[in-house]
Amino acid sequence: MAKFTVGYMIGSLAEESINRKLAGALVKLAPSELAMVEISWKDLPLYSYDYDKDYPKVAVDFKDTIHGADAILFVSPEYNRSIPGALKNAIDWASRPYGKNAFDGKPAAVIGASVGTIGTAVAQQHLKGVLGYCNMNLMQSPEGYITMKPDLISDDGTVTVDSTREFLTKFMKAFADHIVRVKA
Ligand code: FNR
Numbered sequence: 090m091a092k093f094t095v096g097y098m099i100g101s102l103a104e105e106s107i108n109r110k111l112a113g114a115l116v117k118l119a120p121s122e123l124a125m126v127e128i129s130w131k132d133l134p135l136y137s138y139d140y141d142k143d144y145p146k147v148a149v150d151f152k153d154t155i156h157g158a159d160a161i162l163f164v165s166p167e168y169n170r171s172i173p174g175a176l177k178n179a180i181d182w183a184s185r186p187y188g189k190n191a192f193d194g195k196p197a198a199v200i201g202a203s204v205g206t207i208g209t210a211v212a213q214q215h216l217k218g219v220l221g222y223c224n225m226n227l228m229q230s231p232e233g234y235i236t237m238k239p240d241l242i243s244d245d246g247t248v249t250v251d252s253t254r255e256f257l258t259k260f261m262k263a264f265a266d267h268i269v270r271v272k273a
Contacts, residue, residue, distance in 0.1 A: 091124035093268050096158030098128050100165025100176040100201065107237040111202045112164040113246035118254065119261045123268075128154050128161070130179035141186035148182050152191040155183055160196040160268045161225070167203050167212030172219065184223050196271040197225040198264045200233030208234030228267040233260050 097115070101108045116125040132147050134140075140148070155161065165176055172180075183191045199216050201209030213234070217227055233256075240249055248254035 090121070092122040093159040093265070093272070094124045094126055094157065095119070095160045095162050095264075095268075096126050096128040096155060097162040097164055098130065098176070098179065100163065100173045102131055102175055106166070107202045107204070108164045108166050110242045110244075110246070111200070111235060111237070112162075114242045114248050114254075114257055115162070115164065115200070115261055117246040118248070118258045120265045123261070123265055125162075126154075126158065128158065130176075130182070133179055133182050136178055136181040136185070138185065144186070151179070152183060152189075155191040155195075158195070159272065160198075160264070161192070162264065163197065163199045163201075163216060163220070165199070165201045165209065165212060165216060167201060167205075167209040170211045171215045172212055176216075177219070180219060180223065190223055192220065192223040192225050194271075195225055196228070196264075196268045198228040198233075198260075198267065200235065200260065202235040202237040204237055206236055208236045210234050226267075226271045228264055231256075231260055231263055233257075 097112055099109050099112050119125050130151055197220055199213050203209045242248055
């Protein structure tokens with residue numbers, strides 16, 4: 090039975106996102122104690138602190154979903170060696186108004202897929218810095234740098250390469266252990 094709800098945020102808005110595919114695989118491979126729920130942020134406007142005095146409903150709902158999750162998993166591409174701008178915007182919404190940071194203290198993990206060989210490593214370094222500033226409790230190891238190949242993950246989230254499936258399974262088990270430690 091699931092003990093913890095993990096909200097996962099996909100860093101890409103693309104319909105054919107390879108990171109959405111990766112997220113699908115992670116949902117499938119997650120241990121049974123984790124209930125995986127997508128946290129969508131695609132309808133958020135561009136953040137400005139002008140909104141702080143009267144947060145729009147879409148942002149309140151987004152933050153409520155984060156509050157409702159025990160932990161957050163970021164599954165993100167690397168755009169121009171950094172965090173996709175749209176994802177960074179969502180993080181800014183979650184972190185404000187000042188003193189009402191929805192990420193505060195939450196366990197988190199970061200993983201990502203790219204078509205390049207370094208598998209989003211640079212973007213993840215940037216993202217971890219941002220999430221650390223937001224006072225998230227980040228899993229440091231294992232790190233998940235996935236180079237996506239055609240057919241590595243099928244449309245139903247099945248990972249076709251044994252070593253990758255084993256690694257992703259270990260990654261999700263390690264995240265579950267991390268959540269237990271943080272919540273203890
Ligand atoms: C990319 N891509 C890319 N790949 C990479 O490994 N490092 C990078 O810095 C970039 N930069 C980059 C910028 C922009 C604007 C785009 C659209 C793409 C290629 C990227 O890995 C590929 O498009 C993936 O499919 C992106 O993941 P999603 O959006 O499909 O999940």
